[in-house]
Amino acid sequence: MAKHSFIVNGERVTVKVDKDVRLLWVLRDILGVTGPKYGCGINVCKACTSHVNGKAVNPCAIPVGDLRPDDEVTTIEGLADTVGKDLHPMQEAWIDRDVAQCGYCQPGQIMAAVDLVNRVRAENRAITDRDLDSIRNICRCGTYTRIREAIVQGARKM
Amino acid sequence: MTETAARTPDTGGSAEQARASLDRRRFVGYVLGGATLVTAADMTLGRAKSRLGLGGAAHAAIPSAPQIPELYDLEDLQTDAALPTSQLITVTIDERGHANFEFPRAEVGQGIITSTMMILAEELDLPMKKIHVTLAPARPELLMNQLTGGSNTTVSTFTPVRVAAAVARQQLLEAAAARLGGDVTRLTTIAGTVVDAAGNTLSYGELSADAASQVVKQVTVQLRPPSSYRVIGTGQRREDARAAVTGKKDFTLDLDVPGALPTMVCRPPDHRGTPVRLRNEREILRMPGVTHVAQIPTGIAVRAKTFGHCIDAIRAMDVEWEPGPIAGKSDDTILEELERAELPMAVPNVPILAEQIDTKFEFMFRSSAALEPYCAIADVREDGAEIWAGLKVPILCQENIALELGMLPNQVKVNVITSGGSFGHKLFSDHAIEAARISRAMGVPVKLMWHRADEPRQGRLHPMATSRVRATMLADQVLSFEQRHTSVVTDFSHGLGEIITSTLDEAPTEVGRFVGGFSFAQTIFTLTQELPYNMGVITQLLNETNQDFSTGSMRNIYSPDTCVAAELTIDQIGAKMGKDPLEIRRELVRNDRVRAALEAVAKRGNWGRKMPKGTAQGIALHKEYKGCTAVLVEIDCRPATVNRRIPNAVTGPRVTKAVIAVDAGLVINPMGLEAQMQGGFMDGMALTLTSSCHLEDGKFLEASWDNYFYTRQWNVPFDLDVIVMDPDTEQPGGAGEAAVGSSAAAIACAYARATGKLPTRFPINHDTVSFKPKTFIPPIPPSPRNGLKNR
Numbered sequence: 023m024a025k026h027s028f029i030v031n032g033e034r035v036t037v038k039v040d041k042d043v044r045l046l047w048v049l050r051d052i053l054g055v056t057g058p059k060y061g062c063g064i065n066v067c068k069a070c071t072s073h074v075n076g077k078a079v080n081p082c083a084i085p086v087g088d089l090r091p092d093d094e095v096t097t098i099e100g101l102a103d104t105v106g107k108d109l110h111p112m113q114e115a116w117i118d119r120d121v122a123q124c125g126y127c128q129p130g131q132i133m134a135a136v137d138l139v140n141r142v143r144a145e146n147r148a149i150t151d152r153d154l155d156s157i158r159n160i161c162r163c164g165t166y167t168r169i170r171e172a173i174v175q176g177a178r179k180m
Numbered sequence: 181m182t183e184t185a186a187r188t189p190d191t192g193g194s195a196e197q198a199r200a201s202l203d204r205r206r207f208v209g210y211v212l213g214g215a216t217l218v219t220a221a222d223m224t225l226g227r228a229k230s231r232l233g234l235g236g237a238a239h240a241a242i243p244s245a246p247q248i249p250e251l252y253d254l255e256d257l258q259t260d261a262a263l264p265t266s267q268l269i270t271v272t273i274d275e276r277g278h279a280n281f282e283f284p285r286a287e288v289g290q291g292i293i294t295s296t297m298m299i300l301a302e303e304l305d306l307p308m309k310k311i312h313v314t315l316a317p318a319r320p321e322l323l324m325n326q327l328t329g330g331s332n333t334t335v336s337t338f339t340p341v342r343v344a345a346a347v348a349r350q351q352l353l354e355a356a357a358a359r360l361g362g363d364v365t366r367l368t369t370i371a372g373t374v375v376d377a378a379g380n381t382l383s384y385g386e387l388s389a390d391a392a393s394q395v396v397k398q399v400t401v402q403l404r405p406p407s408s409y410r411v412i413g414t415g416q417r418r419e420d421a422r423a424a425v426t427g428k429k430d431f432t433l434d435l436d437v438p439g440a441l442p443t444m445v446c447r448p449p450d451h452r453g454t455p456v457r458l459r460n461e462r463e464i465l466r467m468p469g470v471t472h473v474a475q476i477p478t479g480i481a482v483r484a485k486t487f488g489h490c491i492d493a494i495r496a497m498d499v500e501w502e503p504g505p506i507a508g509k510s511d512d513t514i515l516e517e518l519e520r521a522e523l524p525m526a527v528p529n530v531p532i533l534a535e536q537i538d539t540k541f542e543f544m545f546r547s548s549a550a551l552e553p554y555c556a557i558a559d560v561r562e563d564g565a566e567i568w569a570g571l572k573v574p575i576l577c578q579e580n581i582a583l584e585l586g587m588l589p590n591q592v593k594v595n596v597i598t599s600g601g602s603f604g605h606k607l608f609s610d611h612a613i614e615a616a617r618i619s620r621a622m623g624v625p626v627k628l629m630w631h632r633a634d635e636p637r638q639g640r641l642h643p644m645a646t647s648r649v650r651a652t653m654l655a656d657q658v659l660s661f662e663q664r665h666t667s668v669v670t671d672f673s674h675g676l677g678e679i680i681t682s683t684l685d686e687a688p689t690e691v692g693r694f695v696g697g698f699s700f701a702q703t704i705f706t707l708t709q710e711l712p713y714n715m716g717v718i719t720q721l722l723n724e725t726n727q728d729f730s731t732g733s734m735r736n737i738y739s740p741d742t743c744v745a746a747e748l749t750i751d752q753i754g755a756k757m758g759k760d761p762l763e764i765r766r767e768l769v770r771n772d773r774v775r776a777a778l779e780a781v782a783k784r785g786n787w788g789r790k791m792p793k794g795t796a797q798g799i800a801l802h803k804e805y806k807g808c809t810a811v812l813v814e815i816d817c818r819p820a821t822v823n824r825r826i827p828n829a830v831t832g833p834r835v836t837k838a839v840i841a842v843d844a845g846l847v848i849n850p851m852g853l854e855a856q857m858q859g860g861f862m863d864g865m866a867l868t869l870t871s872s873c874h875l876e877d878g879k880f881l882e883a884s885w886d887n888y889f890y891t892r893q894w895n896v897p898f899d900l901d902v903i904v905m906d907p908d909t910e911q912p913g914g915a916g917e918a919a920v921g922s923s924a925a926a927i928a929c930a931y932a933r934a935t936g937k938l939p940t941r942f943p944i945n946h947d948t949v950s951f952k953p954k955t956f957i958p959p960i961p962p963s964p965r966n967g968l969k970n971r
Contacts, residue, residue, distance in 0.1 A: 122421055124601040129427045
């Protein structure tokens with residue numbers, strides 16, 4: 023059993039666990055960071071979407087041993103800190119549009135939305151329906167329409 | 181003082197009308213004995229009844245007699261079942277002047293905590309931030325008053341909650357009158373304070389001890405008239421919106437119960453198969469992180485340091501399995517069983533002079549699983565047990581776990597945790613009972629989680645069903661409309677939430693049919709099915725067969741299937757008469773509120789606009805839950821759209837636009853209602869176009885969201901519009917399930933018109949298995965390792 027050290031939401035963490043254990047379980051079961059949710063465990067539902075070095079990834083599919091000491095993991099709990107505010111503009115848009123129903127998928131939806139806006143912005147263009155169609159995160163409550171509205175609204179403030 | 185004026189009961193209309201309106205809002209409640217102000221309603225002394233009345237039948241169509249749900253529906257049954265115990269549900273005003281209410285219902289995302297806070301805020305005259313609504317643990321004394329389902333929460337609790345709040349406010353006013361001197365009628369309340377004419381104020385907090393009573397006291401109160409509502413009917417965001425978007429909202433799996441380590445179950449390949457033995461227990465116990473292994477009736481449980489360790493252990497297990505009760509059976513076998521169980525039509529199929537339309541539609545198995553999988557925490561000790569889980573029927577859970585453990589119900593504490601969705605999934609306590617069994621077998625607390633693959637394969641299903649319709653017409657009139665629904669048995673063993681009605685349903689279907697005349701399923705079917713049309717003699721009957729599946733009431737129960745069958749047939753009737761879908765509905769519809777919803781979507785959706793070949797509009801209606809919905813959609817079935825490629829996804833026809841009109845009676849929170857309509861629409865769309873479970877050789881092929889094609893962003897309409905109708909009634913209706921059937925039907929109707937072919941099997945993509953089934957032994961797929969690269 024090896025020690026693994028990396029950064030979670032701005033703080034260095036060191037965990038002693040088998041290198042094969044997926045990051046989702048390290049976050050949830052060992053570190054108690056429960057914002058990323060389990061919905062499938064095979065990287066298809068995207069409920070655990072978080073960021074590694076600013077890009078969206080799915081911790082259920084990352085062996086903890088793959089992380090390097092300088093890798094920065096950001097979960098929903100740390101998103102607001104990345105802009106130095108109480109809430110990230112995307113979270114504000116989510117509240118304003120009253121997107122959540124049960125709320126289980128929404129941490130992953132927001133992390134995916136921020137990543138989408140960043141990628142589209144890097145290409146110097148506006149968000150299209152095609153971009154919104156490409157989001158794979160499942161919402162079993164069916165909040166999809168408000169998610170689309172909130173992303174467009176949140177992007178304007180990002 | 182304008183406050184008082186605004187709060188005076190409306191006196192419009194005749195004196196008689198005003199009196200009747202006052203009588204309808206006069207109720208009896210209690211002040212319970214104690215040091216703080218605790219109040220409750222007494223609903224056993226009568227209540228206001230308001231039905232979605234008939235009207236506007238002056239048409240050429242042959243009138244139909246009222247159907248049973250028009251006179252007494254499932255909402256009435258559930259509401260009446262809750263009445264005798266309403267005085268056990270109390271509102272407490274504490275010394276801070278805050279209102280506290282332990283709600284005996286489950287919040288699963290439908291927004292009932294927020295809407296109940298609004299109802300309390302209205303009647304108490306207290307800001308929302310001073311109202312605290314929490315979920316009550318299982319309370320067996322509530323009998324049939326702790327079941328969340330049937331879109332009944334607001335219907336059954338609206339009045340009792342208001343009465344309890346009104347009693348509290350009245351007590352506070354009287355306490356203030358005693359302190360300030362003078363008459364109570366000269367006092368008013370503003371945002372949590374009592375004010376007199378001289379401007380003296382006392383906060384609810386200052387008054388709460390005075391307002392309490394040392395003995396139980398019965399009082400009469402007058403509820404506020406709807407004309408004075410200031411909170412009810414305004415759009416309010418969910419009270420947990422901020423917690424949900426910051427990751428602070430805790431679900432069962434997020435709770436930190438000491439010692440409750442991650443636990444999962446290795447399950448059989450067959451649906452409802454059973455374990456014989458684990459052949460390599462010593463090897464499993466030596467695996468990293470594993471602490472315990474135990475055999476239970478549903479499989480082999482393993483407890484470990486993380487869920488990741490549990491997954492690895494399950495994949496390494498070598499288990500001998502017993503086949504399930506449907507071993508060897510497939511979709512076609514069950515369809516044949518259904519055909520053999522079909523009830524005959526009453527009208528012979530060769531009537532003289534008249535014309536007939538016969539239709540038959542097939543509806544495949546579907547999974548009701550929410551995104552939060554089944555999960556529960558259990559801590560079973562020698563002398564008692566404690567459970568934490570999302571549960572819509574906690575009393576029955578408590579009673580069943582007590583039976584299982586050989587304990588008394590009061591030795592089992594069942595905490596109801598906010599769920600990550602339900603859709604019927606949380607009506608059963610499968611997860612909690614399983615967790616209790618494992619905790620007892622291992623002798624330690626456990627945090628049980630089902631793997632996603634377990635859900636469609638072993639979890640609760642919407643049963644496979646067929647729906648046949650025979651419509652008989654003479655010239656331009658419908659003489660009769662007969663619907664025969666044949667279904668795999670739906671498990672209603674949750675009854676009305678406690679063990680007595682549960683036991684009734686568990687009697688075998690055949691016994692129920694002969695002893696009681698109707699099984700519980702028949703009762704549910706009869707009390708929910710209604711066609712809001714004048715079509716002469718209307719009959720809708722259910723027959724059930726095969727009790728071997730794990731089934732349950734998925735959102736909207738029978739109605740998505742019966743509504744699709746009926747609405748598609750109505751389009752056929754119209755076609756035979758040369759009338760388009762809107763015209764035929766205008767002619768047949770026999771209820772003014774349904775007609776208003778129909779006209780609203782036709783107008784907003786621009787019905788009849790010219791559309792390109794391969795695209796079409798569809799329109800459908802549904803009446804249930806003391807309200808109705810009308811849905812208009814536009815669908816694109818052109819090859820370029822149908823064949824668009826997205827990896828590991830079903831694309832197919834795209835609904836490009838939808839308009840939903842909802843009449844949910846008196847609306848508490850229009851924002852929440854709109855959300856329920858949108859979500860109900862996404863469900864209806866999945867049922868018609870994409871989502872089903874394939875039974876093959878006793879096993880269900882689906883194992884995750886890349887097999888079970890619930891609606892995804894690439895299926896969502898670009899334009900989704902919800903119209904909230906204002907029917908001018910004091911009776912709230914149900915919202916949670918109301919849009920599913922009409923949405924499924926409108927999409928089916930549009931698909932038939934766009935393709936020129938009547939679809940007869942749903943979802944329409946069921947005949948193509950577009951994925952490679954995941955592993956059955958081991959029963960769960962490996963965890964991917966490429967997450968940093970594959971984004």
